[in-house]
Amino acid sequence: MTNNQNPLFQKIEKIRRRPNKVKDTAITLAHGSGGKAMRDLIDDIFVGSFDNPILSQLEDQATIPLAQLISQGDRLAFTTDSYVVDPLFFPGSNIGELAINGTVNDLAVSGAKPLYLTCSMIMEEGLPVETLRQVVLSMKTAADAAGVKIVTGDTKVVHRGSADKLFINTAGIGVIREGVSISAHQIQPGDAVIINGQLGNHGAAILIARGELALSTDIKSDCQPLNGLVDAILEVCPQIHAMRDATRGGVATVLNEFAQSSDVGIRLDEASIPIREEVNGVCEILGLDPLYLANEGKLVVIVPRSHAESVLSAMKSHPAGEDSCIVGEVIDSPAGVVLLQTAFGAERIVDMLVGDQLPRIC
Amino acid sequence: MTNNQNPLFQKIEKIRRRPNKVKDTAITLAHGSGGKAMRDLIDDIFVGSFDNPILSQLEDQATIPLAQLISQGDRLAFTTDSYVVDPLFFPGSNIGELAINGTVNDLAVSGAKPLYLTCSMIMEEGLPVETLRQVVLSMKTAADAAGVKIVTGDTKVVHRGSADKLFINTAGIGVIREGVSISAHQIQPGDAVIINGQLGNHGAAILIARGELALSTDIKSDCQPLNGLVDAILEVCPQIHAMRDATRGGVATVLNEFAQSSDVGIRLDEASIPIREEVNGVCEILGLDPLYLANEGKLVVIVPRSHAESVLSAMKSHPAGEDSCIVGEVIDSPAGVVLLQTAFGAERIVDMLVGDQLPRIC
Incomplete structure (x- = not known):
């Protein structure tokens, strides 16, 4: 056989x-x-x-x-x-x-x-x-x-x-990279707070995709890789102090973590924060605050004031940072707290998120 | 104020x-x-x-x-x-x-x-x-x-x-470690197949914990870290050919992967494979094969024949390998296939697992 x-x-x-x-x-x-x-x-x-x-x-x-x-x-x-x-x-x-x-x-x-x-x-x-x-x-x-x-x-x-x-x-x-040291613990009063564009698009896109709102908008998630933009930032300023992407909990959460880790205050200027009108609309209907909405392609950079303009200009030259802007500054006191200067000149605390706005956002 | x-x-x-x-x-x-x-x-x-x-x-x-x-x-x-x-x-x-x-x-x-x-x-x-x-x-x-x-x-x-x-x-x-090269692709005819103890205890322990059997046994999962045992093996034989832990799919699955990756045959000797009587009993009741039962503290080592005894002895001296034994050998042909020499002298194929014996075992 x-x-x-x-x-x-x-x-x-x-x-x-x-x-x-x-x-x-x-x-x-x-x-x-x-x-x-x-x-x-x-x-x-x-x-x-x-x-x-x-x-x-x-x-x-x-x-x-x-x-x-x-x-x-x-x-x-x-x-x-x-x-x-x-x-x-x-x-x-x-x-x-x-x-x-x-x-x-x-x-x-x-x-x-x-x-x-x-x-x-x-x-x-x-x-x-x-x-x-x-x-x-x-x-x-x-x-x-x-x-x-x-x-x-x-x-x-x-x-x-x-x-x-x-x-x-x-x-x-x-x-x-050698020589780069980025940490939430080394933020100093006087530093500038920069973000790379419109806030809340990811959170709003998910909300609308769930059909919880009878709204038809063209809001899309901002999901994108940020490593190219970070390369551009580090090329002009290897000595940036802190950087974090503002996902779950939004920019408000990142800034609170920064303020607490470095024991500094942060003052935001509401008028300078870019948020799409439709995103603001969704937030108003649902009683949400766009500063807490998740992003998936946005970062917060804390830069020594003297380098703010060069970093901003490098960010604007990158496709992932065309709408970058300075939205606030680091202050001495009150330490550990984020304040928002509203468009009307008043000041309010932007606290850590308590409860959950949007489960399963990421 | x-x-x-x-x-x-x-x-x-x-x-x-x-x-x-x-x-x-x-x-x-x-x-x-x-x-x-x-x-x-x-x-x-x-x-x-x-x-x-x-x-x-x-x-x-x-x-x-x-x-x-x-x-x-x-x-x-x-x-x-x-x-x-x-x-x-x-x-x-x-x-x-x-x-x-x-x-x-x-x-x-x-x-x-x-x-x-x-x-x-x-x-x-x-x-x-x-x-x-x-x-x-x-x-x-x-x-x-x-x-x-x-x-x-x-x-x-x-x-x-x-x-x-x-x-x-x-x-x-x-x-x-420098000089160590372990891969499923370099197994050679003549190599010995060693395991570090009783098979199937983890799978049987999970089955019994689910209460699907009205059995009371003292079978416990073999969950343990293997890095100490691996240190002991590499100390006496840095040139072992292949090694893998036999988790989901059991020893049968690992050996099939080995046979296919190196295009060799593997012959197991059923009489030399240590399996607790209670585990065999659970398998008989449920129509399972202990060679496919999951382990969480067992590895299969493929060693050049000339080093088999020294590796075995090193393994037996380690707490995680006290019951180690040689259970088979690598053969030329049939390539890509695992054979089991049964206690009665017959030979059967130990195939890749088809279907799923036990979902959520790990």
């Missing part, structure tokens, strides 16, 4: 000829089993889309030469975020793009060049495979745009009703 | 005196808002427990000097896993310890010294704060035992019914 006739070997040949393609139309529990279905899902949808030599090794961890990292700076930045935004697709962006840009931006605002990301998915049984493909494709497009690679990942599937459609976690590493 | 009488400043003083303690008994949507409640949760439960200088900076990213990494090896290992195990607490371990050891082990089996972890939590509204405290405390204890630090994190809260209690993602980085 030759090998071709041996039933054992015929079975083996059948196993080996199986194509690595996902034929199901919806995610099943088997796609999280560690077995054949999961391997096919990873081969077809993840490795196929993210295509890069580190991921294709299919080891349980990515390997990166340290020499390559140390040639770009002297400190590693390491961050993580889980994304639970609802709905998955919304005007201007979707959970996949958000999961890339959110983590890229957390690295960028530390002065790091973002380099490598992980991608871990928790999927609800029944999630359409086509939805997953679209999300993964968006992640790949966003990663390419930001210049980062997705090098390792994980997939889990839970029973229908045990999660809502899809949650994504990305962790990221980047390298911080 | 002095500052003490000014109503604005009185309000400011009230804000600044608020204690950073969580007083709620259950997680609310506000704990994921980015605002005051979330900050208190992070300060009290996470920073308070994980206590280390990198995390305490409370920046959105951890910063680690590259010089410190490069002194320990030449390559960075980077990995991630999400943990969705149900129930959260089970005999021998819980989701928190699992989330640390699982990621530590994914780093360790690459030959890396695990160093830093992230911690990202997706919580269901209503999760008891006390449960969260216990999980976080377990994470801290496990991190200390494994010699790693949790340096950055994220918290999200979703509405009741949009997730099941608590999901945790950890990402990890470690440094691979």
